[in-house]
Amino acid sequence: MPMFDILLNGFVTLFVILDPFGLVPLFLALTPGATSAQRGAIALRASVITFAILALFGLTGLALLEVLGITLGAFRLAGGLFLFWIGFELVFERRAERKQKSASHAVEDSDGGDVAAFPLAIPLMAGPGAISAVILLSGNLPGFVGKAALLGVIFVAVAATFAFLAVAHRLDRYLGVTSRAVISRLLGVLLAALAVQFVADGAAALVESSGHIARPTA
Template identity: 40%
Template sequence: MLETFLAAFITLFVVIDPPGIAPVFAVMTSGTDAAYKRKMVFKATLTAAVILLLFAFLGKSLLSALGISMSAFRTAGGFLLFLIAMEMVFEKRTERREKKAEPDRFYDALEEDPDDISVFPLAIPFLSGPGSIATIMLLMSENHGHYLDQALIIGALLATLLSAVVILLLASRIIEFLGHTVANAVTRILGVILAALATQYMFDGIRTAFFAA
């Protein structure tokens, strides 16, 4: 039992990669208050949990009913992630936040909230992307009919998402100590890395589609 749980936890932790997501999250939420960060983390984690549990139990039948392949899902996710990466490189998100911070008598009464990044890109595709969806589907299908093992896999998934909550909240505080100049440099660097990751998603999706054809 312990071996099943640990194997599932390690696999899901590596695939979801909370430490890799944390710096991107910290930079994307720079300049926002702690309440906003907590809201984004908890909302994203809950959304990711619902999505992953949905695919864990329905999985292939759901995608098949919608006529969507994992290749198409991966390619579309990569494209959307690439758009976010471009905004990070050219600091479009920072510009929007600065404009929202400018005094305006009309908008003071109708103050806009910061961008909601909880569903995209934090929940999808970071926490519940094609990789984690495929992984949970595979783990559940390998233990089809073994209900105790499947329960342990679901427990490992929830433990992984809980660890993601802790890591994301801690990373935000660390980035705050770096200062505005360093944060801007980190934003651009992570934007380039994110663009490369998004491109890899698209390449993987297209390659898989061609090989499967």
């Protein structure tokens, strides 16, 4: 697959998992009474933390799998199934309910804390789904150029999410509940389709590595 197609698929997958449309109402709930400037600062901190976490796993995830004795094919299969479940949750709005619970716990926390780190960056943005996605993407982008491109994809996806959060108060008025639900469902279907491709690639790699596919002789 051409690198452009890999990067495009990777960006779409990561953007859907970050789910900026679904994050907008949660972000507003986590920052009650904050000014636009304060919300912008919180969104920036959350985005920086998210980028750092995803970049770390994107650059070291494959090495970690190797240490654990997990093949890339097996991780593609498992990661694809996991991403398919996230797409399923988006279509049936279960992901929104789960994120809402995390946001509610943070709002009810008497100590307050930095909502940019928890729960905004972790786990709402840099959650298991996003981490799995960047590790899967890194498997298709070897070498220095590939890793640089991976960091670029992560940066663009996180920057796009930050842009949504920076204008969350305006965007929430224009979108409304119905529009957010429709967009989330459409993105969920798209993510499910991409996840099926990950599963197919992972299954093919596992079958080939087990010797069930005869290799052509020279």
